[in-house]
Amino acid sequence: MYLMGDSDVENVAVAKERAKQEALRNASEQAAVFVESTSVVEMGTLTSDEIRTYTASVLRLVGTPQISMTPDGNGVLFRCYLQAVVDTDDFKDISVKSLGNSQRLAEENARLSREMDALREKYAKAQNEAEKQNLRSQIEQNHEHFMTVQDEEAAERFFVEGYNYEKKGNYAAALAAYQKAIHFNPCHSDAYCNLGIIYQNVLKDYTKAVDCFEKGIQANPLDADLYYNLGLYYEVIALNYDMAEKYFLKAIQVNPQHSMSYNDLGVIYHLRKNYAKAEGYYREAIKINPRNETANNNLGLVYRVLKDYTKAEECYRRAIQINPQNAGVYNDLANLYLNQGKYNDALKAVDKALSIDKKEIYQDTLGEIYLNMGQYQKALDAYSKAINMNRSFAHAYLYRGLTYEKMGDLTKALADIRKATELDPNDTEARQNYQRLQGRR
Incomplete structure (x- = not known):
């Protein structure tokens, strides 16, 4: 609740917001006690003050806050009732x-x-009109700033709500929350992003x-x-x-430490x-953020193209150390070993990729390893x-067709390679192999 005095500088809208702010504070204090009692937040990760502060941002209001006004002595008492989860x-x-x-x-x-x-107390004790006029101006500016902060706080609550919905894969709810954040704070560039x-x-x-990215840039050109x-x-x-x-x-101009921009x-x-x-930009990305697994992996790809296989492997190993569950890096490592004819090492690497993720591209790499090993049925x-995973x-x-050719089945080989040319008319390798096989018939 908030008691608004009987003064010409009091503001009803501000009084309502102060009552609401008090209700939210009370709710977040109670919720924070509950959050601290759970095992969700590991001890040492957040301080008690941080938990209380963040709880205020993740509270979700149920329904609309109800505000009542009742006379109280020489003023009006505003009471705000709200439910939050x-x-x-x-x-x-x-x-x-x-x-x-x-x-x-x-x-x-x-x-x-x-x-x-403090300003209200000073106003009550002001001795003359000039002093009151000066204080009135300060109070008005203070009220305007306060109301702006309330909108910013509401925007931040909706932004955090959207962020949490997005993490859970509830994109419709996330979109709605982000749009509400922008409604309360049209300059919330993170919501646009x-x-x-x-x-x-x-x-x-x-x-x-x-449109969202461009509007966000208009709202904050330094994001x-x-x-x-x-x-x-x-x-x-x-x-x-x-x-x-x-x-x-x-x-990079607005943030010289933006590692991913150097990577891209x-x-x-x-x-x-x-x-x-490319090597220079990848190195700069890694210099800024040594744990940028994407840049480490991409640097490995450059060295692989340049046939510096030792450096390439070092980069892939660093990326794996950063994120041991990155299946794509294991697949790239398998291709690196394949380039060097280290087929057993390549098999181990691609098997690791497939144990993490059953993507068709990893099956394709496995097929290429077996093809090079002469194990055509496995290929x-x-x-x-x-x-079967991606028609x-x-x-x-193309490579299943080349495998059929190795097995002596030219009919199936032609059918597969023709299909490859239909799916990717710009694939020179597929087109040349199709023409070559047609000449063998």
Whole structure:
């Protein structure tokens, strides 16, 4: 509750918000006690103060807060009744940035409340109109700032709600929460960024994704993540590497420590076959963040192209050390061993990849190893598994066809390789092999 005095500087809207703020504080204090009593938050990971602060950001209001007003002496007493719930799962993967924002807003609210009370007391004791006029101006500015912070706090609650829904795969609820965050704070660039990522990576609505990233940049031109994600759109979706490079460079301009932007600049120069520049950007990404597993793996790919197999393996091993569950790195390691004719090592590496993830591309690698070992039936089985998992996998059709050729079945070989040319008309290797086999008939 909040008692609004009988004064010409009191503000009903501010009084209601202060009562609501008190109700939220009480609710978060009770919820924090519960959260601390569970095993969800490991002791030492968060302090008690951090838990209390973050709890205020993850509270979800049930229904609409009810505010009543009753006369009380020379003022009006505002009482706010609300119901809120907390989900302990929301504490399993806390965003450092969100925790910082929660702390900042809590401190700002406390400071503003103290300042409002102090200004109100000064106003009551003011000796003349000039002094009152000066205080009225300060109080009005204070009230405006307070109301803005309330909107920012509401926006942060909805943002954290969206973040937690997104982690759980509930994208519809995440979208709704992020949009509410933007409603309360049109400059919430993180909400725009996460909206764009969902539209781009999950819903494949690229127009909306780009719109979110661009609006986020308008809201906060210093948010490197927005430039980076817009660059990813041009790199991966639009295949416009010049535009992608422009946005990655912009991300680095606003944040010289943005490791992933250096990594993706490396990817662009890798695709352009400028391996020296690619190596330089990957190295810079790793220098900034030695635990950037993607950059370590990509640097290994450069060394593999350059046939520096020792350095390539070192990079792959570092990536595996960072994340032992990255199946793709084991697959790249298998291909590295395959290039060197180390077939047993290649089999061990691809088996590890398949034990983590049963992707068709790993079955394809397994088939290529067996093909090179001359174990054609095993190669055939692996390629067939890859095709059953993905009927549009042109590479698997091509190499299953080449395996049939090795086994002497030219009819099946031609059928598979023709299918590969249909699926990927730009595959020169498939087209040349098809023409070659037709000449053998």
